[in-house]
Amino acid sequence: MDKTINTTEKGNELRDAVFSVVKTAQKLNYAVEKNVAGKNVDVYYEESDRLQRGVIKYGVECKHYGKALGRTDYDSIIATYISLLSSNAIDYLIIITDLPPTPGVLDTVENNRQVVHKTFDEFSSLIMDFSQYLTSVVSMYKNEGLCDYYVPIKDIEGNDIENTINKWVLTEDCSPIAILAGYGMGKTSFATMLASKFARRCLNGETSRIPIYLKLGDIFNEQGIEGLVCKYFASQYNVSGFTYPLFLEFNRLGRFLIILDGFDEMKHAMSFSAFRSNIREFNKLVVNQSKVVILGRPNAFTSENEKSSVLHGIKYIGDQEVKDAEMRDYREIEVGLFTGEQLNDFIPKFISYSADQAPINSYDFINKDFCDQRISELLDEKHRELISRPVHARMLTLIALATTEALSSFTTYHLYETFYERILEREDSRPARKKISKDERKEFITKLSWERWIKGGDRGFSFEDVETLNFNLKAPEAPRKDILRDLIIGSVIESKGDNFFYFAHRSFQEFLVSQHILSLEWGTNSISDVDRALGQNVIDFIEESGQKRQFIGHLLEQMCSFTGEITSSFYRFIRTETFKLDFDIGFSLIEPSSYDDCQSPWHALLAFSCPTTIGLRGFDSTLVNFYEFTTDSNIKLAIFIGTLIKALGMNSGVDKQAFLLIDLFHWQVFKIISKCKIHKGNIRDFAVENDLDRTLLTSFLKSASVEFTTKGEVSNVKLDLANLLTLLLDATRGNFYISNIEAVYNSTGNSSVKLPVLKIGELLSFRYPARNERDSEEVNQLNSQLRRDRKKIQQFWRANPTASTLVPVKVRAENAKKRSVLKLKNSRNSLESEY
Structure with missing residues (x-):
């Protein structure tokens, strides 16, 4: 009996769903349980028959058997409707069941011109036909090449996200899901793949939800979610029978899997309140049996409170946590970086796909052996971290296929330069990013990376830190805060935790820092700033840029007027680079022709502390001539300090340098x-x-x-020597000084x-x-x-x-004066005693 009641209840639910669709579609004279010639028809409706200028009358019988419609059940249904059909009380009978009929029944139905069978999904398609749209979605996955190289993405715990979504769709859990990942992590590829697979199931006649794949970046030109949906299905894909109310009803009844891609790409420079309002609009789609997935970058939220407010409907009134009834509680899934296993799968696939595409397929060096070689190079351990983000893996692969040069011959700088230009172009191609130019985005992120770097480099930062950035917006069309939010979203910045931002990869920040240094407008604080910024990786980027010589020249020029303190690491760097054998900068500092040009103690210190100058012919005479020429006591002190540093840093010849030092003193x-x-x-x-x-x-x-x-x-x-060096440096503090001087020489030596x-x-x-x-x-x-x-x-x-x-x-003069006074006093006392 329980089973009968359950079947009846489900049949009634099916009837109500069909009636709801008919009603929302605004069919004529629709009714539920309508008495037609003595028979209660589950759902009755009419449509205009334009050819005969009358109406077509439909009777709908809804059954939920939990099995395929068999002969006995079919004959039973037909027996109750045969009189209505023969008397034209209805023109057509539509039998709707939860499952397709058996083959025998299907043949019978197809031979009966007045009877049709449909599942609820098939009936829905009669009312609003998505077949053209579904075909387009399948083609999109194929045309973009994803079907040839797509590799399933995983969450940070290693779970296949597609499997997670598939299992969720089959459950009664209708809580929405938010898939979060930074730039280039494969969100859009995943969304495209997911929509395509569900579309293919629908077209193959399988029981499946219709995928509604909406790119939220298109809201840039639309008025909210309704405008976007209508644009897609009423205009772009011309869905037959489409109305927005019917779309909402289908969604309520569980006909759709709604995929909203790129919530971070919505309207340019959108304020948080506007952004939140848009999410509130999307939440209208989270109803009853709906399944909604949204995808986007977590850096769209500038704090944990913002994310809690948008994705979980939590807001605070004072210290009190309050639920916002208009917001929904999304289940968060965070996308992880490519694992080694995923890379091993992706690189060969993408190489094979790319090698067949123009213009790469026109290169005469493209063949199987070349591609195999590239696969081996790309999967080398040294590249793994760099290509752990899907977009990077694609970029490096395309670079590798465009030349016969060994991948190892690429400098890291030019690799990153190419990467970053492509990332900027990728962002610039998005409608929501168009209002801010690529150059302005580049200037912003370079400036931000520089300021954060010299304030710690490896630390995170808040949105408030971004607001204090010394960056002039060009002709802002929105409040500064909203434009900064847009600039953060369209960059290589990631967010994690409460109000915490960081660069997607430290090496990207180091590259941007090197770019800032190479384009620096040199000023009063430039030396100190560059000193703080120069880590080894930044130095490597400068080295590989091909602009290091120019950079060193700028440094030496600025040091002519620089007074202050530098670190030992910066001193070692500039000393080494200035006196490299392939430079003519260093030795020119101590050659006779440079005597008139040397106005900086830094130049003298660098010249006479460099070990390379030990072997300079006639160094003793150069030292004397240089020292004798200058009248600046700071430069003379710098010569002493430089000679001391050289002596302390030598493994042999210390005595010779010490003799020079003490002789110079004499x-x-x-x-x-x-x-x-x-x-x-x-x-x-x-x-x-x-x-x-x-x-x-x-x-x-x-x-x-x-x-x-x-x-x-x-x-x-x-x-x-070490004590002497310390004393001389102390004397120069405030003018020129090297901190942590012990790091310059081998302090473990005698x-x-x-x-x-x-x-x-x-x-x-x-x-x-x-x-x-x-x-x-x-x-x-x-x-x-x-x-x-x-x-x-x-x-x-x-x-x-x-x-x-x-x-x-002064003391000597004062002592002499005291002795003179004392002598005079003694003389007076002597005279007085005589009288």
Whole structure:
């Protein structure tokens, strides 16, 4: 009995559904359970017969047997309707059951001109015919080539999303689904494939929902969902019998699988309230037995609250969580990146497909062996991460098929450059993106990547951070916030979590940072900004761009006027690049022709700290000439610091560099040394007038100690190079300074150097150049002077000088004045005592 009641109830549900369709289609004189000549007809309606200027009368009998319509049941139905048919009380009988009839019954029905059999799906198609549209959907999947290379996408947990949708369609769970994925993750390909498969089932006569595939980007020119639906089915596909109310009724009755693709592509610069209103319109389709899937980028939401509001109908009044009755609770499915297995499936398929398409198929080098080679190269482990996004896999494949060059010969920079141009073109082709130019989108994302990079690089950011971006919108046609939202959506930015944005791939941001640097409008803060931005990957992009030489030139030019601090990593980079053998920039900094041009301590520091310059012919004389020429104390200090860095960074030849360093020191302060008065082996206070001399003397004396022989003779000056470097750098802070200097040289090595006093003073020979090398008397006199000078230096160190013996000129003058006053006072006291 339960089974009978269940069958009856389902039959009534089927009858009500048929009547609802007939009524909504506005047939003539429609009725349910209409008494026609003594027989209650489940559904009765009429249509105009234009040829005979009358009406055609239909009687509909609805049965839900849960099985195919058999002979006995068919004969029973015909027996109750035969009198109505013979008396023309009705012209046609339509038998509607839940399943098709048995073959024998089907033959009988086809031979009876007054009786037809239909399932509910087939009857619906009589009322509103989607066959032309369904054929078009199947063709779209085929014409776009997807049928040849499509690979099923998976969610982040590894589940096949198509299987998830198929299972959901067969259940009574009518909660809508939101498929979320960033750019190029295969959302549109999936939507096209899904619609095509359901369309094919409908055309093959299978019991299936009609796929309604709507591209929401087309709302750009339409007034909401109704305008879009009417455009598709009343105009573009000319669906017979279409009306929007009937469309809604079919949806309510569960006839459709509605696929709304690209909610992030709706109207240009749409405000959040407008965006939410559009979603609210879509939610009108989520009713009764409907199945609705929406697809889009999660970065359409600038915060977790926005996503909760739109996709789950949750809003907050103060701290109170409230459900919005007009919104729906969508089940979220997040698309994952291609796995290795998916790539192994996709690349050969797409290679095979692409090789047959123009213009690639016209290339004379395209053959099976070439394609196999490309497959092997593309699936190399080093490319896996790059092509884990379907759109990237397609781009790299097309690039690989367009040339015979080995894929390894492509620079990463030009690969990304090609990628990014194609991504911009792809976004620019979308109707909703047209109002903002490709160049403006590129400028925005480059600017954003730069500002985020120098503020941390690997950190996420909020929409509020984007709003503070120093970016001037060109002739904005909407509020700034709404245009920024549009710029984010049409970019390589992803969103995740509450108000959290990040670049789809760190390497994309590094590429964009390199592009910003290469197109930089150099200004006051450029050096500091570039210093913060230069990671190894950014440097690699600059290297591969072919513009590095120009970039280094800009850096050196800007450093002429730069005062401040740089990091050790930036210093190492520019020093290495400036003195590369294939450059003529570096060595020109210390050649005689450059003496007049050197106005920057940075140039001097770079030149004299570079290990490459050690082997420069006549380096000693170059050092002396350069040092002697400049009158700028900062440049002279830079020469000391550079020579120190070079000495500390060497594995061999440290002593030679240390000798140059201390000789240069003697060269600078020799006048002070020569005036020192040594009394009983000790140096009394001596004043230093020059700030540079004071800096050098203080630093050297704090870093030096003297060693004596057993006979009390001075033997070596022991110099702590690392301590000396620190002291000299401290003296330059605020003008030019390298932070974390220990990272520049091998700090694990011994920085203490012993310098024999007898060898000190070699550079002083440059003070006495002979005008005539053949004049022995002149040469002897000069050598004699050199020996006297070196002897004074030895006496200076024998006295074991310390920094505490230095007295500023001002202090010395004040002491002299005090002694004078004291002497005068004593004289007066003496005179007074006499009287």
